[in-house]
Amino acid sequence: MKTFNRYLEYFLVTLMAVMLISVCWQVITRYFLEASSSFTDELARYVLIWIGMLGAAYASGKNLHLAIDLFPSKLKGKSHDHLNIFINLLIIVFAVTTMILGGLWLVYITYSLGQVSAAMQIPLAYVYSILPISGLLIVIYKIRDIILLLRKANSDQPSSLPSS
Amino acid sequence: MVLTEVLILVLSFVVLLGIGVPIAWSIGLSGLFTLIVSIDAMPAFTTLAQRMATGLDSFTLLAIPFFILAGQLINKGGLAQRLIALAKNLMGSLPGGLAHVNIVAAMLFGAIAGSAVAAVSAIGSILGPKMEEEGYSKEFSAAVNITSGTTGLLIPPSNILIVYSLASGGVSIAALFIAGYLPGILTGLLLMIVAAFWAKKKNFPVGERATFSELFKSFINALPALLLLVIVIGGIIAGIFTATEASAIAVVYTLILGFMYRELTIKELPRVFLDSVNTTSIVMLLIATSIAMSWVMSFEEIPQTVTEAILGFSDNKIVILLMINVILLLVGTFMDMTPAVLIFTPIFLPIVMELGIDPVHFGIMMILNLSIGLCTPPVGTVLFVGVGVANTTIVKVIKPLMPLFIAMIVALMLITYFPQISLWLPELFGF
Numbered sequence: 001m002k003t004f005n006r007y008l009e010y011f012l013v014t015l016m017a018v019m020l021i022s023v024c025w026q027v028i029t030r031y032f033l034e035a036s037s038s039f040t041d042e043l044a045r046y047v048l049i050w051i052g053m054l055g056a057a058y059a060s061g062k063n064l065h066l067a068i069d070l071f072p073s074k075l076k077g078k079s080h081d082h083l084n085i086f087i088n089l090l091i092i093v094f095a096v097t098t099m100i101l102g103g104l105w106l107v108y109i110t111y112s113l114g115q116v117s118a119a120m121q122i123p124l125a126y127v128y129s130i131l132p133i134s135g136l137l138i139v140i141y142k143i144r145d146i147i148l149l150l151r152k153a154n155s156d157q158p159s160s161l162p163s164s
Numbered sequence: 165m166v167l168t169e170v171l172i173l174v175l176s177f178v179v180l181l182g183i184g185v186p187i188a189w190s191i192g193l194s195g196l197f198t199l200i201v202s203i204d205a206m207p208a209f210t211t212l213a214q215r216m217a218t219g220l221d222s223f224t225l226l227a228i229p230f231f232i233l234a235g236q237l238i239n240k241g242g243l244a245q246r247l248i249a250l251a252k253n254l255m256g257s258l259p260g261g262l263a264h265v266n267i268v269a270a271m272l273f274g275a276i277a278g279s280a281v282a283a284v285s286a287i288g289s290i291l292g293p294k295m296e297e298e299g300y301s302k303e304f305s306a307a308v309n310i311t312s313g314t315t316g317l318l319i320p321p322s323n324i325l326i327v328y329s330l331a332s333g334g335v336s337i338a339a340l341f342i343a344g345y346l347p348g349i350l351t352g353l354l355l356m357i358v359a360a361f362w363a364k365k366k367n368f369p370v371g372e373r374a375t376f377s378e379l380f381k382s383f384i385n386a387l388p389a390l391l392l393l394v395i396v397i398g399g400i401i402a403g404i405f406t407a408t409e410a411s412a413i414a415v416v417y418t419l420i421l422g423f424m425y426r427e428l429t430i431k432e433l434p435r436v437f438l439d440s441v442n443t444t445s446i447v448m449l450l451i452a453t454s455i456a457m458s459w460v461m462s463f464e465e466i467p468q469t470v471t472e473a474i475l476g477f478s479d480n481k482i483v484i485l486l487m488i489n490v491i492l493l494l495v496g497t498f499m500d501m502t503p504a505v506l507i508f509t510p511i512f513l514p515i516v517m518e519l520g521i522d523p524v525h526f527g528i529m530m531i532l533n534l535s536i537g538l539c540t541p542p543v544g545t546v547l548f549v550g551v552g553v554a555n556t557t558i559v560k561v562i563k564p565l566m567p568l569f570i571a572m573i574v575a576l577m578l579i580t581y582f583p584q585i586s587l588w589l590p591e592l593f594g595f
Binding site for chain 1: 180181182183184185186187188189192193196205206208209210211212213214216217220221222223225226229230233405408409411412413415416434437438440441442444445446448449451452498500542543545
């Protein structure tokens with residue numbers, strides 16, 4: 001998992017750099033070569049979708065998404081763990097239904113209709129494939145969190161574990 | 165009929181948020197629950213997935229990660245200290261000197277970084293200890309820092325104004341940016357008045373007046389940072405480049421500056437990029453699920469229902485604006501700003517446009533309103549960061565925050581009922 005996260009980090013940083021370079025390239029072509037390149041516009045937008053979704057999965061693994069912990073912080077010990085397991089299950093529900101099932105169906109439809117992007121002519125299915133991929137990652141991260149929480153609930157050792 | 169859907173949407177959202185489900189997932193899940201009541205499961209999943217992906221497919225949105233990155237680079241590159249030094253030489257000799265330094269620095273920094281959280285953490289960590297040293301109470305310093313951090317949301321460049329432009333269906337970013345100046349400065353001035361009275365009452369120290377050469381030197385030091393503003397905002401307003409292009413230029417500029425000041429090394433870059441990716445993807449997930457939820461609401465014809473209800477209640481401009489402000493203040497206390505803007509703009513904008521209110525004016529009003537919510541519990545990102553940086557607690561900060569809140573509400577009322585404060589500059593520049 002650790003090595004995988006490393007690679008994911010490298011990939012996300014690369015995506016950010018690609019996005020920055022393509023917008024800069026667009027500015028350069030527009031002002032200095034006086035011929036706006038249309039593919040950089042498209043590339044940057046699709047990379048943003050990838051960063052948004054894949055990054056959301058990564059942030060989910062690190063439990064970085066903002067939550068209101070007013071009520072959870074009042075609970076102690078076991079009930080707190082149970083609530084966290086429940087929250088993780090809810091996130092899995094969304095990831096499985098919307099991101100994986102809905103995302104796969106979306107990929108299938110755009111692929112079978114042969115929809116391609118305007119400038120780069122790449123199948124839109126490739127762009128949308130990040131939805132089920134990120135969904136799957138989120139499910140894996142959240143199952144890991146649940147296993148950790150269950151283990152903690154079974155042993156009495158108090159330790160600090162990820163909460164949602 | 166519509167009532168059932170509204171009930172499901174609101175109830176599921178409040179319950180999910182209350183038990184501690186992260187905000188972005190709460191939004192997505194409550195949208196999902198509402199949609200599967202009216203259509204089959206599989207089409208509901210697919211439509212939501214599609215809305216999330218296409219919601220992020222926007223050249224305008226690209227400005228957000230770049231402004232976030234530029235903000236991080238400014239933090240690393242030592243520009244914050246230079247701006248604070250300038251603010252200190254400008255404001256230090258007024259009663260409650262350092263409080264004014266904080267407010268002006270926040271306005272300058274927020275203007276460059278476009279993020280209230282970045283401004284509050286950067287300025288709080290540098291100025292907070294200094295203020296304590298000079299005898300200001302921790303709580304007062306934190307309160308000033310928290311409220312002044314939000315002025316940067318109105319003073320351009322501002323990511324949240326870009327989000328509003330998107331939510332409103334394309335109100336000009338250039339017009340919004342230029343419209344934000346006066347309201348942002350007005351809010352800052354009102355905060356300064358309150359801070360001055362409070363400081364006088366508590367006998368907080370007054371700094372020495374800076375000599376002209378000191379002032380000039382700090383101005384020259386801060387000049388590269390200020391020049392960035394001229395390039396970015398000047399370029400956007402003059403129509404030379406789009407907000408997205410300007411944001412990319414801001415990244416390149418801050419990169420070069422960071423290397424020139426030798427406060428940044430190539431080795432540190434991946435870390436800075438990854439931090440920006442994190443912040444970006446948190447915001448992007450909020451945007452994706454908010455856009456999906458907003459689509460569910462319009463599919464269920466919820467905005468029309470709300471419009472009819474509100475216009476049925478009254479058609480007086482003043483009353484309706486007051487109602488919307490009260491609703492948004494309540495929303496702002498428990499909802500983060502980005503989803504609030506994405507979800508409530510499509511509901512309220514048609515109503516106010518029917519009453520002849522300019523969408524630029526409405527946007528500025530909405531952002532200022534929701535800024536107040538950022539400083540209040542239970543959900544107040546800026547409050548949390550400000551309290552954390554100052555090493556104090558929310559309960560202790562509430563008392564000095566109160567008069568500053570009143571100043572912000574006065575600013576909100578002025579900006580709501582005097583549209584010229586927002587619209588004078590854009591009209592002057594021909595928008």
